[in-house]
Ligand SMILES: O=C(O)CCC(=O)C(=O)O
């Protein structure tokens with residue numbers, strides 16, 4: 656499966672699809688199949704998309720670097736309605752890690768408010784670049800979800816499920832470990848939400864645990880975005896996909912920056928399997944749950960929590 660400790664993830668080209676009125680229906684169908692197969696086998700894939708120029712990417716990463724160079728008092732002004740998504744840093748558990756989050760980042764004013772908070776004198780360039788970048792990540796999220804629901808014959812459930820979630824853009828930094836420090840950037844975990852779109856700068860570090868229990872590195876390519884399934888998606892689909900466990904290990908002497916668009920459930924909704932996904936062959940795997948209640952359980956170090964936290968919370972034991 657892997658060579659030289661690297662995982663060979665499927666690479667799927669979306670560049671002809673998004674915003675293309677002359678889209679080839681055959682190409683669309685082929686990609687749909689690839690998406691489903693990738694999610695079933697790996698729980699993730701790498702996507703290429705159009706409209707993200709190297710200039711835009713460089714400019715966004717330059718901006719992130721400037722952001723993390725701001726004083727802690729300024730960075731701490733970044734708060735989020737989603738737990739864990741406001742400014743985080745200096746954690747004894749994850750000393751290398753620092754992050755900031757922007758709620759509903761597809762709304763231009765949200766990004767603008769964030770940059771105004773960080774740079775009270777304004778920074779329209781950074782704000783515009785982040786907005787453009789988020790738009791691309793968001794389009795990729797939407798088309799992936801649409802394809803997945805279509806290929807599973809769940810089109811009629813798509814709209815109602817889209818109303819159950821919101822988005823957070825997370826900007827992350829991993830500093831280089833000191834000689835006496837562990838190089839663990841982030842503990843092994845599965846993402847709890849629906850879909851995550853990840854992009855990193857020129858420093859590798861993401862590792863994925865395969866179904867064969869091998870922890871393999873993801874090969875870096877500035878042109879590729881990682882699309883990853885989260886546990887909530889698998890609750891909706893009653894376990895039809897693989898949800899990958901992953902972690903970050905810092906292997907190089909270079910600071911690592913990551914951008915991630917997380918799709919997360921809104922509080923106050925019952926998250927449960929779509930009826931069509933439950934039958935004799937596929938018995939119910941998860942009890943309905945509320946994301947906020949799950950987070951409370953998680954924070955309190957809930958019983959039985961291992962790497963698959965949602966499964967530990969609402970998995971049906973048999
Ligand atoms: O930085 C990365 O590449 C991964 C981050 C991650 O897994 C997460 O924030 O859930």
Ligand SMILES: [Fe+2]
Pocket residue numbers: 844845846901
């Ligand atoms: Fe993650």
